[in-house]
Amino acid sequence: MSRTFSELTVMATAVRDHYNELQKVDGKKVWDAGDRMAGFVGDVGALSKLVMVKRGLRRGPDNVDDELAHEISDCLWSIMVIADELGINLEEAFVHTVGGLHERIEKEKANKTQYLREK
Numbered sequence: 521m522s523r524t525f526s527e528l529t530v531m532a533t534a535v536r537d538h539y540n541e542l543q544k545v546d547g548k549k550v551w552d553a554g555d556r557m558a559g560f561v562g563d564v565g566a567l568s569k570l571v572m573v574k575r576g577l578r579r580g581p582d583n584v585d586d587e588l589a590h591e592i593s594d595c596l597w598s599i600m601v602i603a604d605e606l607g608i609n610l611e612e613a614f615v616h617t618v619g620g621l622h623e624r625i626e627k628e629k630a631n632k633t634q635y636l637r638e639k
Contacts, residue, residue: 525611532600553605560598567591 523531540550551559570588573580581587603610 529600529604529610532597533604535597536601536604553602556598556602556605560595560602563591563594563598567595 543550549555567588569578570580570584570591572578573584574588600610603613
């Protein structure tokens with residue numbers, strides 16, 4: 521079942537809100553974007569290690585593909601929630617950024633093709 525980016529964002533922020541409630545019930549500080557960023561860095565480190573396992577560079581779990589899927593999803597969740605907490609429309613930012621990258625690469629390819637033709 522395919523979901524829209526907006527639906528995924530709602531799911532991500534709902535989980536964040538549940539974590540916030542749990543933190544309050546446990547009498548702990550509710551995390552902000554800075555705290556989540558620190559957690560995200562840990563998730564990226566775990567992801568990096570799993571990629572090394574997948575490439576045969578280190579030992580790891582037998583179910584590395586499942587672990588990779590989990591860790592990549594954790595990272596995406598963190599990015600979505602951090603963006604939300606910082607007031608960034610991630611969907612718009614992504615479309616703008618990737619669109620700009622695409623245009624830049626196309627121009628660079630065209631310039632190189634033109635240069636090679638002129639040689």
